[in-house]
Amino acid sequence: MSEKKRRRGEAGPSATGKKSRPSSRADELRKQLKSDADILESVRRMSAASKSSTSKTLTLSDLNLSSACREVSDRDASSVLLSIERAALDAARSILSGSGFSFDIPSRSSSNQLYVPELDRIVLREKTSARIFANLSTVRKATITARVLSLVYAVLRRNIHVTKRDLFYTDVKLFQDQSHSDAVLDDVSCMLGCTRSSLHVVASEKGVVVGRLIFYDDGDRIDCTKMGIGGKAIPPNIDRVGDLESDALFILLVEKDAAFMRLAEDRFYNRFPCIIVTAKGQPDVATRLFLKRMKTELKLPVLALVDSDPYGLKILSVYMCGSKNMSYDSSNLTTPDIKWLGIRPSDLDKYQVPEQCRLPMTDQDVKAGKDLLEEDFVKRNEGWVKELEMMVKTRQKAEIQALSSFGFQYLSEVYLPLKIQQQDWL
């Protein structure tokens, strides 16, 4: 895996070769670059700290909250099968004892959600409600719940994976609308205390990964240094992913596929041992699970490269804190400790991004930025607050690709190496 691939292009003047002011600033910054070994030293320290970190991830039980709060966990098929059988037995017993047929379903409403600052995550409180078969207002939902349980049971028994849409189509007459089967699926996942992926109901993947990572996808050994420029598609079935190995020093989380392509083509990971991953915009569940998995098993720091706009930060927040409607599943989907490497509002002046490559923020952008300033995950990081305040004040945003104004390979040859050398992350 340590085999060095040829790198294309040399560190030289920018591709355009013009000598205007932005370019000379770019050249100046390029001159500040130390040797690769020196640059790596900075990240090696962070990486070592991350690996030796004894501060294990806090759980609800560490906080004495396990009885007051509910979380789900990844469980293997046989244990979920057992839980479903138990649920069926409970129902049968309840019927035989004359108490009727009903399910006890955890409430997923926002009034039952709780932000736990120590965990930096949203979890569910303990409130549940009875879903009674012999009641006109709940009979339909109770029937759907029984049906979904039996379908999931069949899927797990066959050891296959299906999508939510597949599930819906198995009984359109009963479910009527996919939102109904989807909602009950989430109920079932809470009720059984396992993640949706443990139910073998998966989302479609759109993420890709490349770099210093070897893993197994359904038994096939995947070496991500040998995945060309296209990279490896992140598998939808996280439970079929195993045996992660890596000699990387960090994970580079990239918002957009254009930047991913640049780094993959330049084989950035050979110069700076890292794993590069992108969900191509809004993160999907498969990519979030995969990132969490890498972070947990490899204990690597995660550095994020997103656009300098509120949307870029929103994407970071989805990786870090999850989205509200999946709060019960948050511990498996969220990677709390992500460093904001760039593009940060302060970079625009520091790197002298030309005025015409910056974009004016719309009123809606500014509002989104101000809303973010009220979010817990921003507030607890002073550096982020400052950057965000600067963004809202200057009303300027910029895409990662604005760096192309200094040459197409400026991102991989100057910007990122300098960022790492200066440990310039928040």
Added chain:
Amino acid sequence: MSEKKRRRGEAGPSATGKKSRPSSRADELRKQLKSDADILESVRRMSAASKSSTSKTLTLSDLNLSSACREVSDRDASSVLLSIERAALDAARSILSGSGFSFDIPSRSSSNQLYVPELDRIVLREKTSARIFANLSTVRKATITARVLSLVYAVLRRNIHVTKRDLFYTDVKLFQDQSHSDAVLDDVSCMLGCTRSSLHVVASEKGVVVGRLIFYDDGDRIDCTKMGIGGKAIPPNIDRVGDLESDALFILLVEKDAAFMRLAEDRFYNRFPCIIVTAKGQPDVATRLFLKRMKTELKLPVLALVDSDPYGLKILSVYMCGSKNMSYDSSNLTTPDIKWLGIRPSDLDKYQVPEQCRLPMTDQDVKAGKDLLEEDFVKRNEGWVKELEMMVKTRQKAEIQALSSFGFQYLSEVYLPLKIQQQDWL
């Protein structure tokens, strides 16, 4: 590559196990299935015909149209570099001789487009226009053209690949809006007579491939039978793809990622040697180039699995005929001979897809269907016309996943094998 992977689940009753009428029809169809060897015989014949086919793809010169029409072709970096140098020399000579500075740009307007029935493609006629520097109405475009030529030259010299967005950001002051640099890029591609990929300006990829295919992505050997369930992301840079090898009998082109996932998880390609590819909806340029490349080099028949609705057929048409605004590049992007395997309107009754799994077509759907009936690529295939007329008449559509109503693996275990056994494609 011929190594057999375990297949999950057995051909048995549908996952849901219920004995309602649709299921019994499903069982009935399942019983019609012959042995895998027999089924493969059908496709083997088609595959052999496809491989031995001496009818080489027609070109413009075969039709004596090469002087009247213009097409672009894939060319390597050194030859494109030479063309750019020549264009620069021509301009210099023209200036020195007192004729001034101008480019001769092929017109890409629809009045200059021509549908060639023999090729089943749209090509450009010969009309060009002078883009003169010393003229107020064209000076800006002439300047942009010169700039794009010099940028592309730099990219090719470095032997890297960039996106359209990267290109735009190198000189926002001049380009002002990305649509301006994009349009000139297409002009340059026509002017130099090479594809956009030959200019090393690539689109982001979203397609994935899995199955009996080995190829090289930027020097890395990729065995697509060993890509797990996630599959291999199709590389954006088609010119870095090489040495395709395959023992597949056909290419299965799938509209949606859910169906792709089902087939990948069931390792369908081990039972029926094939290459499975999807662009996850609307086809992107990288996937179209990749399909064309496979079809041309491996000489395999292409079978398409799309939703039974006008949108599914539109997707087929993009693969087959291209889109109008890329007509000059059509020979590299289009794969004319694709068979419509399913889901076809006639399948809904043949497979007795339950009423509640069919969706009513909206007025807009019906209009789209009627519009398709006027399209050349539909009209020249009688079978397609009949199917489409049935769709418009019954006003019913259905997704691939409607087959899940017979069990989650019905698609891979019954529907597709039976389709192939009966050579049921159009």
